[in-house]
Amino acid sequence: MIIIITGTPGTGKTTTANFLSSKINCRCIRISEFADEACTGVEGNSKIIDVKKLSKKIKKIIQGDAIIEGHLSHLLGIGDIVIVLRTNPKILKQRLLKQGFKGEKLRENLEAEALDVCLIESLERHSHVYEIDTSEKTPETIVKDVLRILKGETDEYKPGKIDWSEEYFSAGADRSR
Numbered sequence: 001m002i003i004i005i006t007g008t009p010g011t012g013k014t015t016t017a018n019f020l021s022s023k024i025n026c027r028c029i030r031i032s033e034f035a036d037e038a039c040t041g042v043e044g045n046s047k048i049i050d051v052k053k054l055s056k057k058i059k060k061i062i063q064g065d066a067i068i069e070g071h072l073s074h075l076l077g078i079g080d081i082v083i084v085l086r087t088n089p090k091i092l093k094q095r096l097l098k099q100g101f102k103g104e105k106l107r108e109n110l111e112a113e114a115l116d117v118c119l120i121e122s123l124e125r126h127s128h129v130y131e132i133d134t135s136e137k138t139p140e141t142i143v144k145d146v147l148r149i150l151k152g153e154t155d156e157y158k159p160g161k162i163d164w165s166e167e168y169f170s171a172g173a174d175r176s177r
Helices: 013-024 051-061 089-098 103-114 117-125 139-150 165-169
Strands: 002-007 027-030 039-043 046-049 066-069 081-086 129-133
Touching (some): 002 013, 002 139, 013 027, 013 066, 013 081, 013 139, 081 139
Parallel strands (some): 027 066, 081 129
16 A cells, blocks of 8 residues: 655654654655655745656655655655645644745745645545644644544545635735744
């Protein structure tokens, strides 16, 4: 089984994938480790990634069960199940600020989360997509949620139950500082 862990930067993908990998004893592939090989240029502060090239590279190294982690992982055309990690933009903002995000890059990621970008892209490409709100959860609790999904206990995690768009885009919201 290939498990995709995706979401906006700051939602807990790497931490979750690390815990999950040790819990179910399977390889964790971090697409960030291969991004430079698939980079076609830079726009602003962001690398432009050739997703097809990245996908070919990842497919070559998959052997057996694996977790593929990264905010582009759902775009690779690989995977049996997709777990989209979500975080309330108010909490996400604090996490991203601690990681050094600011200005346009911060705003873009907060808006992507509020607009469900990773979820929508996942639903367009995959049949088995689930979302977990990581806003107030520990990594251990998030992994327990993933394990429930893997066991088929999916009702609680069906897409569409998380929506921060109205709250985020309400008048006067200061999101970028």
